[in-house]
Amino acid sequence: MASYDDVMSLSVRRGFLWPAADLYGGFAGFYDYGHNGALLRRRWEDLWIETFLGLDENYYLIDSTTILPEAPLKASGHVDHFSDVLVTCTKCGESYRGDHLLESVTHEEHEGLSPEDIDAKVRELRIRCPRCKGELGPSRPFNMMFPLGVGPTGKDRAYLRPETAQGVYLNFKREFEALRRRLPLGLAIVGRAYRNEISPRQGTYRMREFLQAELQIFMDPETFADRVDFASVADVAVRVCWAAEKSKPEAHDLPAKALVERGLPSWYVYHLVQVQRFYLDRLQLPRERFRFAELDERERAFYNRVHFDIQVDQESLGGFKEVGGVHYRTDHDLSGHASMSRENLAVTVDGRKIVPHVLELSFGVDRNVWALLDLDFVKADRSVLRLPPRLAPVAVGVFPLVNKDGLPEKAESVHRELRARFAAFRDESGSIGKRYARMDEIGTPFCVTIDHPTLEGEGVTLRERDTQKQVRVREADVAATLDRLLRGEIRFDTIA
RNA sequence: GCGGCGCUAGUCUAAUGGUAGGACAGAAGCUUCCCAAGCUUCUAACGCGGGUUCGAUUCCCGCGCGCCGCACCA
Structure with a gap:
């Protein structure tokens, strides 16, 4: 375990990572990797690829562009849901999300309103600043995605991708054909994603440009359970923390089969076990530093039917922090792209026609590297970074x-x-x-x-x-x- | 984004309205038969810009960056 200063000092002194462009004073939300950090990160990625593509013979690594046109991001919901309308008080300068402001007055949902709609509502309802009662200024859109103008006129609206997952969904149909129409099909991307975070902080924990390692498993929810060997993991103790107790440093060891009895799909629990093995056996984290944290209905995205965060307890970040997630996204993604693109993304398996469902194993690479620097650093009479030998630069x-x-x-x-x-x-x-x-x-x-x-x-x-x-x-x-x-x-x- | 606090070699720090001292790290040499030893020499810093002042690292303002709190994190 290491303090935040220990991690940063070690990282800078020994060539792991430091703020980007720090020759010019730094660039908030961006970090560069040095010669040791680049190697450590690559070795982590290699281990991740080996581990998770190894889960099934039909799992593969692909790659996709980091710039996406607007349409697929409309289909995914990012254009509408990943953006907020902000209203700023002209007197005290405090900013509010427009939809929250309206909800606090009307107690109704107000998703997807334009800045003009919000302004009209604010006038109509005579809403003033909740803090200082000052007059509210005109609202403006704020999107977590970085917009780009592509081409000489910039008229082709595009964005830096906010997650690698969309790149996989866009390529599903091609890969499903190229890989001879078999489910489950796993497609992974290790690559960069971009989010215009309002307040990047805590080292590489919240960045504006970051690396994701994501495996999207396309499967038939009716038969996926038969494909995984749940019996072999039924008695494995899984470290979980329920939504209600997430703010506490708690975790319970529950047998995998007990989680299934509580209503989770056996194939979902099977993958929790595989993720846990990656952290405990391959990355050799102390058991008590690891847990899956349940997200309740309010916290998780509407299309995630089941969602546990993967969390690692780190001194430098002040407790259990998310390093990844295991998400059952149903057929939300393929159905969304099917209707927007007017392409038929249904497939025929076992004589039935279905839109495949997606189980997503999602990891923040930079967060994982940071967690290793924190947990493996031992500072006593000597300083030792007790990395698993395979990961050592x-x-x-x-x-x-x-x-x-x-x-x-x-x-x-x-x-x-x-x-x-x-x-x-x-x-x-x-x-x-x-x-x-x-x-x-x-x-x-x-x-x-x-x-x-x-x-x-x-x-x-x-x-x-x-x-x-x-x-x-x-x-x-x-x-x-x-x-x-x-x-x-x-x-x-x-x-x- | 708002508020508070801060910013001195690679790292950790000291001092100061008259341009900065140390420790560790690093380099060179000597020494050295197994765990950051010793000796000599050397390299190396006031985040950026503006203002006040004869003179600013020090005081003031703006910006950048960081930490904490709030907000945000489909």
Whole structure:
């Protein structure tokens, strides 16, 4: 666990991440990744792809444009629902959402009104500023999406995509054909999305440009349960927190089958278990730092029938924070695009014609990277980033014990060989302890040290980050041993 | 977006209306047979712009950025 300042200081000092354009004072809501951060993020993405595309043989990675024309975003509801009309008080400057302002007076729903409608209503109902009773100014639209004018006239309205999911829905029909009309079909995108957040804050937690990793599973809700092996996970304890207790740092361990008994689809719970395994087994988070948080009807989007956030408890962000979500979106997305585009997106499976339903596994990549920097950072007598070995930017450090007697030359040749297979880093400056410390802080799991016995053919020293223990390994075996350690096939304490 | 507080080397900080000192980190050298050791030398900062002033890092204003609260987060 690490404080916010610890995470930022480490990130900046060691090349993980920092504010974009900070040469010019920074750019709120935008972050750049340095050499270690770029590697850490890529390794997280690789692990995510391997894990979630591995859930079924018919799951694939695709890619789509980050700029979308207006029509699909109208169909998805983003143009109408992702925007608000803001009304600002001319006296105290406070801003209000127009629809909320009207609702507080009329106690009716007022979604989708234009600024002109809102202004007319404000005049008609003689609404004044709720805070200072001042006069309200003219309303103006505010959309969370970044608008773009495409082409020389800019008349073709377009937006930076607010989520990667729409790119998948737009390509569903093509992929369904190319992949020979089989369900379930999983299509994933790892890519950038953009939201004009009013108040970006807390490091990479709320950004205006961010990375999403999303898997959209298109399936037949009638038969999907038969496709997943729920029996194999029925007794797995799942960490959940109900909507009513979400503000508290609580979580219950409930067997998967108990969640099904409470009314959740078995295929939905099956995927909760897979997501939890990703965090607990592969990312090695402490169990108590992880939970699924239920969203009640008021909190979740109207088309999400079931919605649990994936949350990780982080000291730097002050508690459990969302890093992803598991959403059952029904056929909302494909039906919306079908009616707007007038394309038939229904498919025939098992002799029935259906519009596929979507189970979405959605992850914020930057939030996940931040969570790792927070949870894996240990600051005691030394600073160690206890990343899972697979995620470490540098897999192995290679050092001469001292800079004389031919040891540097030997280290250079060992490094050259290891570098062909691993992310290997060579260091000759400072004392041996200082070099170990530098590696510890960026999470390098193993170090190889060349000493005098090495020159006599008596092997090298292999040192582990977390225990600081070291063993002697024959020079010819180093690469193979490292490979097995990094794959998790053997544990360090078994090779003594 | 509103309000409050803040902004000094890469990081953490000290001091000051007369242009800044330290620690750690970094570089070079010496030393060093396993965990940030030691010695020498060096690099490196007042967020940006304007105002007041003989002189501003310091006081004032604007902007940027950050943190906290509010609002926002289909």
